[in-house]
Amino acid sequence: MSSANTGVRTVGIIGAGTMGSGIAVSCATGGLEVVLIDTQAAALESGVRRSHAIIEGAVKKGRLASAAGTAARARIGTATEMATLAAVDLVIEAVFENLQLKQTIFRALDANCAPGTLLATNTSTLDIDAIAAATARPQDVVGMHFFSPANVMPLVEIVRGAETSSASIATALDVTRQIGKIGVVVGNCFGFVGNRMLYAYGRENQLMLLEGVTAQRIDVVLETFGMAMGPNAVGDLAGLDVGYRVRRERKDLPDDPRYFRVADLLVENGRLGQKSGRGMYRYGADKRAREVDPEVDPLIRAEAARLGVVARATSDAQILERCLYALINEGAAILGAGIAASAEDIDTIWCNGYGFPRARGGPMAYADTVGLGTVYDGVRRLAAVHGPRYWTADSLLADLGSRGSSFAAWSAQRASIS
Numbered sequence: 001m002s003s004a005n006t007g008v009r010t011v012g013i014i015g016a017g018t019m020g021s022g023i024a025v026s027c028a029t030g031g032l033e034v035v036l037i038d039t040q041a042a043a044l045e046s047g048v049r050r051s052h053a054i055i056e057g058a059v060k061k062g063r064l065a066s067a068a069g070t071a072a073r074a075r076i077g078t079a080t081e082m083a084t085l086a087a088v089d090l091v092i093e094a095v096f097e098n099l100q101l102k103q104t105i106f107r108a109l110d111a112n113c114a115p116g117t118l119l120a121t122n123t124s125t126l127d128i129d130a131i132a133a134a135t136a137r138p139q140d141v142v143g144m145h146f147f148s149p150a151n152v153m154p155l156v157e158i159v160r161g162a163e164t165s166s167a168s169i170a171t172a173l174d175v176t177r178q179i180g181k182i183g184v185v186v187g188n189c190f191g192f193v194g195n196r197m198l199y200a201y202g203r204e205n206q207l208m209l210l211e212g213v214t215a216q217r218i219d220v221v222l223e224t225f226g227m228a229m230g231p232n233a234v235g236d237l238a239g240l241d242v243g244y245r246v247r248r249e250r251k252d253l254p255d256d257p258r259y260f261r262v263a264d265l266l267v268e269n270g271r272l273g274q275k276s277g278r279g280m281y282r283y284g285a286d287k288r289a290r291e292v293d294p295e296v297d298p299l300i301r302a303e304a305a306r307l308g309v310v311a312r313a314t315s316d317a318q319i320l321e322r323c324l325y326a327l328i329n330e331g332a333a334i335l336g337a338g339i340a341a342s343a344e345d346i347d348t349i350w351c352n353g354y355g356f357p358r359a360r361g362g363p364m365a366y367a368d369t370v371g372l373g374t375v376y377d378g379v380r381r382l383a384a385v386h387g388p389r390y391w392t393a394d395s396l397l398a399d400l401g402s403r404g405s406s407f408a409a410w411s412a413q414r415a416s417i418s
Helices: 017-027 043-062 066-076 082-087 099-112 128-132 166-178 194-210 215-225 231-238 242-251 261-268 296-307 314-336 342-355 363-370 371-388 395-403 409-416
Strands: 011-016 033-036 076-079 090-093 118-122 142-147 155-159 182-186 281-282 291-292
Touching: 017 043, 017 066, 017 076, 017 142, 033 043, 033 082, 043 066, 043 076, 066 076, 076 371, 082 166, 090 099, 090 314, 090 342, 099 118, 099 128, 118 128, 118 166, 128 142, 142 166, 155 166, 166 182, 182 342, 194 215, 194 231, 194 261, 194 291, 194 296, 194 314, 194 342, 215 231, 231 242, 231 281, 242 261, 242 395, 261 296, 281 395, 314 342, 314 371, 314 395, 314 409, 342 363, 363 371, 363 409, 371 395, 395 409
Parallel strands: 011 033, 011 090, 033 076, 090 118, 118 142, 155 182
Antiparallel strands: 142 155, 281 291
């Protein structure tokens, strides 16, 4: 698809960090003219170097023709002032997860961008409506949640706010296709679809760590199931400080001192993941190969004792069940609330953004394969062991499970009447 089809030819990207640089590469290789903006000149210089290195790496690996790489590099310009955005068709904000900062940026965009400019935020968790409210044009504000590394990962969650126009959604979808990504339209809530479900999945991982199950064992069980990486390896790759900052922003955390306590403890001990050479695991010079770190388990055991968490014998099957059933139950809640339009959309997000094994179809397709009656019974069994706080079966799962129906059948019925 050419830029003439989308009406978008130029894009401003705010924030020259890892995410902004990756988005810049995706846009430039997709034929868009890019203005990369950062108020810090050193950060801007670093971002451009990073973008050029990514493009040069793609040329060397044969993924991009040499001439196309040269053209893509030439499409990436820079600026330090918002006024530069007066002539762009699309802005993608890609700064770190802080609502106040994003609102400040969107006020500035409102003042500097031409009427009709699509204003997108790359937030992974924050309220799109709260960001849009900083402008006088909420109809032009949309979420475009890229996944890291943005130049590699194929998924973009396109988040519809309460006042986002259909034209804005259509333009975001068109741009996403143009730059070679898969766009899935989702509703607005904490974490949207992917990260909201990830928090349920990660919660059980974190609780099991306190209960005495090792990070390596949990990761091996999930990777044997087919996940690209286990939850603890993923946390280290993404940076444990990212989730830490998100949780500091949230006002709706459960009143539970165990909730993501291990991840927070690691950050408080300077263990940020691969970027710092140590997180749940430790890493050598290449920052990739993970090794068990003997310092971590004593930290977790001491914290478990402080919180009064008793060690629990947990089988591999139980590890799998707790992580996957939490994921499925949250997915059912998302479907029932209309945050995702179909079970297939959830599966597309999880297979393309979170490394869920494609051979199993995605979490909702996997649930249908297992049988929703089996999943529903499993959730109730987990509630009997662990209590109802996190193990109350969603009403849609309960309904479909008790009737022997499936998420696929429910989604097909919904589509037929919409």
